[in-house]
Amino acid sequence: MSSTFDPADGDRARDLDRLVLHSWSQHGSVNPFTVARGEGVKLWDHDGREYLDFSSQLVNTNIGHSHPRVVEAIQRQAAELATVAPATTNLRRGEAAERILSKIDAMAAVFFTNGGADAVENAIRMARVHTGRAKVLSHYRSYHGNTGAAVNATGDARRVGNEFATGHVHCFGPFLYRSEFWAETAEQECERALQHARRVIESEGPSTFAAILVESVPGTAGILLPPPGYLQGLRELADQHGIVLILDEVMAGFGRTGHWFAHQHDGVRPDLVTFAKGVNSGYVPVGGVIISEPILDTFRKRAIPGGLTYAGHPLAAASIVAAIDAMTDEGIVEHAAHLGADVLGPGLAELAERHAIIGEVRGRGAFWALDLVTDRGTREPVDASVIGRLKGLLMDRGYVPFAADNRLHVVPPLVMSDDDARTGLAILDDAFTALT
Incomplete structure (x- = not known):
């Protein structure tokens, strides 16, 4: 698969991106993730590097990419x-x-x-x-x-x-x-x-x-x-x-x-x-x-x-x-219910037991949020710099995150397999360890 990717296309995409004013951003102040291809729950950049999509982009690719x-x-x-x-x-x-x-x-x-x-x-x-x-x-x-x-x-x-x-x-x-x-x-x-x-x-x-x-x-x-x-x-x-x-x-x-x-x-x-x-x-x-x-x-x-x-x-x-x-x-809605009840819900709860930065886990199906705090007693939210570092750690590990305010949302495509979900949970565990 790597032979189908050309790093020069990534350079050209980034160069042309200066012509695009991105939503909710100051022009020229962002450095977006450059995406070349998507299939199922995975994305690839122009260098052929593979990522698990735990954002569903803007929580919309429920059926996955390129079904x-x-x-x-x-x-x-x-x-x-x-x-x-x-x-x-x-x-x-x-x-x-x-x-x-x-x-x-x-x-x-x-x-x-x-x-x-x-x-x-x-x-x-x-x-x-x-x-x-x-x-x-x-x-x-x-x-x-x-x-x-x-x-x-x-x-x-x-x-x-x-x-x-x-x-x-x-x-x-x-x-x-x-x-x-x-x-x-x-x-x-x-x-x-x-x-x-x-x-x-x-x-x-x-x-x-x-x-x-x-x-x-x-x-x-x-x-x-x-x-x-x-x-x-x-x-x-x-x-x-x-x-x-x-x-x-x-x-x-x-x-x-x-x-x-x-x-x-x-x-x-x-x-x-x-x-x-x-x-x-x-x-x-x-x-x-x-x-x-x-x-x-x-x-x-x-x-x-x-x-x-x-x-x-x-x-x-x-x-x-x-x-x-x-x-x-394909029973995708039923699979989403299973994913939440049997994999994501329990797995995120275990993460919260190991990482004090996670103040609360909430959600159902393939729709979860981790409320990140500086102190569980006061529930003071972490600031934007913490979220920025966490996003960087996740991207470095091949995990595409969705973050808002002091939260990390765990919102993969509904077609994600149990194994890929567990891989994502392991990446989260590693990233939180590196963060704290």
Whole structure:
């Protein structure tokens, strides 16, 4: 395999990269990892060096890199019909909607977008049209995308400097390890977080809220599994005041947590669900909104005020059909559940026993976070320099990491074998030993 790689291509890629302004970065201040090839759970640089991908890039390559069924479907569709206007009827688009709806209960239709941010954007628009109201309640610890309303709904620091949309209200969601509510148990955290959300809605005026928008499992914010009863409590709060419940499944959906959708762990019924990333593992840009019958009925009576040139793009639709079929036939979602319960969960817990820098391990399926601290007693987060050194140690050992704030997220493709997962855990152990 090494003979297929040319280091000169890597030099040229790095030289041309000066023409690219990278997301969330100061131009010229970054030195990105140069990727030449991907297959399964592995990546290679132009020198032919092999890496295990424990980032799934941006937690989206759920089916792994270059899955042959998805690649072949895109190639076949490109030869048949490479693009078509969204106002047309296209068989592949309908099949993609059918496959998505087959994996979720009691939902009626799909509105396709180009990615996750504009999925959230359009879900908010739908809720506002449906209710005739404007305000949206979302969590401070959240990320919903970088378009106008989506970034205002976002709770993390990336919102600051982008606050140009109106009608956005935030509250703290549950996070027992760093509780805002002085809670000591999951039950207390759930009860107090719900009361906090309730009081924010009451104080802002319940009749002014169009939507409650939350990630089923906040991902970039730290893989914050909701305590039992929290999502159901939001459902009841929404029903009480005629508010639309939007669950953001852009990162947590399509098998990442060991169910097709993360909210299925909690048995909650959403009104709208946003998706992207894992629906086709990012092979072609795509996202969308899954719509319940009552909201779909609103748009039977009036036109939806929005659309996108590439909505339901045939290449994206073909990749969705192939990805969902492959994930179903190959038991990939079930494997993700096994990976979390039998390999990653126990293995990460053992790492925490050996390395005091790991304050907490949390997650499920192939969706885990290590909360890194300077002291377990105070839970003071490590700073960016520690995370930078850790990322360097991992890359040197052939492990592609995903880090955010003081956390290392362990989020490999769902197709990762037990052996590769254990290899990754051993690399983590070695890197933490070298770090501390």
